Amino acid sequence: MKLDVSLDLAKGPFEKELAVPFDVAEVTVAGEARKVEGPEEVSLHLVFDGSHLSVDGGCDCSVTYPCDRCLTDTVVDSPVEISLDFPVSDGHIQVTPDDPEDFVENGHIIDISAVIAEELLIGKPGKVLCRPDCKGICPVCGQNLNEGTCNCDRTVPDPRMQQFQDVFKKFKEVE
Ligand SMILES: [Zn+2]
Numbered sequence: 001m002k003l004d005v006s007l008d009l010a011k012g013p014f015e016k017e018l019a020v021p022f023d024v025a026e027v028t029v030a031g032e033a034r035k036v037e038g039p040e041e042v043s044l045h046l047v048f049d050g051s052h053l054s055v056d057g058g059c060d061c062s063v064t065y066p067c068d069r070c071l072t073d074t075v076v077d078s079p080v081e082i083s084l085d086f087p088v089s090d091g092h093i094q095v096t097p098d099d100p101e102d103f104v105e106n107g108h109i110i111d112i113s114a115v116i117a118e119e120l121l122i123g124k125p126g127k128v129l130c131r132p133d134c135k136g137i138c139p140v141c142g143q144n145l146n147e148g149t150c151n152c153d154r155t156v157p158d159p160r161m162q163q164f165q166d167v168f169k170k171f172k173e174v175e
């Protein structure tokens, strides 16, 4: 959802509430598209005092990530907070053209969806587990050990070793 504030800014200082449609279907994390769910609408509070425009709001979202141990799709609650503040002059939001964090086009269009997507990326949990005691997958045959056992000859993983593997995987995902 892109919010055009040109008419609002032209009228001078104002304050208003508005709801915009939520339309973020996925976010790309480390090159992989992750499914996003959120509310129908996002409530925003806009204040323009003549020199600054602030946009505040928030919504409860969730993102589906693979479990760090067994790769099962896992829905992770990901609340989003929107808190933007832009300097305004001559009826236009003043931004540097190549600052991607400003989320503003043509000085008056705020890309709320891009803001939400960025917040979801920032909020990505360091560790994703489908359940706290996820047993992972068999390193030999790939069997999901939460769903069943296999007959592979493997030593019982040391819990410290498992942690190390999680960290290692995280680094791989960041690449
Ligand atoms: Zn798991």
Ligand SMILES: [Zn+2]
Binding pocket: 138, 139, 140, 141, 142, 143, 150, 151, 152
């Ligand atoms: Zn196995």
